[in-house]
Amino acid sequence: MKKPYLVIIISLLIIESCKKDVNINNNGNQFLSSKPAKSFDGAFIRSYYDLTCKIVKGTPGFFPPQASRAYAYISIASYESAVPGISSSGSLAGQLNGLSAGSLPKPVDGQEYNWAISSNAATSEMIRRMFEINITKDNATAIDNLETQNKSSLSAGVSNDVITRSEAFGKSIAAAIYNYSKTDGGYQSYLDPFQLPYTLPTGPDQWVPTGPVLSPVSPKWGANRPFITADIMATDPPPCYPFSTDSSSLIYKDAMKVYVQVKHNTTEQINITKFWADDPFNTCTPTGHTLNILSGLLDDSHADLAKTVLAYAHMGVAENDAFIACWKCKYKTNLLRPVTYINRYIDASFTTVIGTPPFPAYVSGHSVEIGAGDAIFTMLFTNGDGIYPVTDRSQVQYGFNVRSWKSFDEMAKECADSRFYGGIHFQQDNQFGLEQGKKIGTNVNTMIQWPQNI
């Protein structure tokens, strides 16, 4: 042998590359020969969120609250089916309202699992269940196709018994999370998004219909069970400005600001309004938009499976709670929209830039959800200062330009301001909504023991 050292190096390389990562969890549990979740590419999970956006758009009854809920449970199922491959103490069981410790299926110690295959099974199954009754045939087929396609690529080189065991674990997680979802107050709410019968409160300051939909969306949504165990009322914004038609009152001044703004919007402000409007008909709602931004950031960083499922679970939990808290406030206050106030007391011919959504004004749903998103993005991608070059390419599909910001705060503020430029929210709705959302996001970051250093 002329070059023995070459032979040794090559042999070592081969041995090293063939070694399997052993997944040892924090408490010493071992899933022998199971590769950790971080060793898989997370792109296949992100493809499910692209599909979910499309399904939200095409399924009747998915208004913003319903969509936020569906995304949340999908993200929890994805996470729980991969978390044994991340950390033994990372499960949300025992940490979320109504999800007791030990209530979720566990993988069998000593058995080998493939966490990518298990999360593929859990995610596809959970999407089916979240849209089950109203889903179109085409979308149901799209879920089947994506699951099969992912399974096929993830199964290369994996033994049949590992595939079967991992899939069964993933499906059992989806079934358990689905059962958990049935008791939160929003179960199959897409079949009755207006929660009728509902009697509209009356009074000069009270919400009245402003467009084609005469019943407000989901007036009882605020009574749903949030995920975070802390009192959701602790994030409540201050009471809205007292109603008055006096031109020196805070609410009159706020309405006048909307009126003047809409009259003098720049082209850029109108672009911003429409960019964040999430298009008038087939939108995957504000939550879908925020998750699309998250998907883009995860794509850009080529995030692995662990980081991907963790990020979506963070965001899903926060978005769900943001909508519950926001809706609770909306219907407690039941404040009329700026267009109603302005038409009555300032200018009867005033119209908004985009259609006013069919629910009360205080606080703004977009602002609360992006505020919560801001806190989650900041925790996931920065050292806490929120400074990060954010680019949103998710709206290009609708013909919008790419938009970029220097920080998550800047992005969130623009989103909240867009509702003011559009004439559909008072400034108080956006300002206090954004603050409320940030508190909710911070609670999700701090009150749940998430796996660290992922």
Added chain:
Amino acid sequence: MAAKHIKAINKAGSILLFAFFLSACHQKKQQDADPQQDAMKLAKLVCESRELTHEKFTLAQKYQQLNSTNKIHISYRNADSTPIKLNKVKLDKEKELLIKMSQAKSDSVNHFLKMLWVTKYQTNEQKQQLDDAMTAELKKQCPLAAP
């Protein structure tokens, strides 16, 4: 026995060489990324999608005007043939078609976008180049401004 080992090592060497070859091809593919050319193709699709989104905003305005009387819900429920009801039915049909066309266009834009941003353009610098080229192309190619 020695011959067997040499054979195995040769095989491993071939695998390594093949891996190097693949890696080189991948780098070459990334070098081949042509932001100008890709941006031109992408902008064509995005412009078509933009037109549909403009139509959606216009249609949404029509709904707002139609319903400003707040009578539509009542007439629709009564299933009579008032002009409001007939207009609503007409708009609903237009909306249904528009949503289908728009979704199909979104799908094709997204498919192409993913291919570029996830597979072909790997670094932030490359992505930025593509973003800039696309913004310029949209200005050049699209008859309509951003919605």
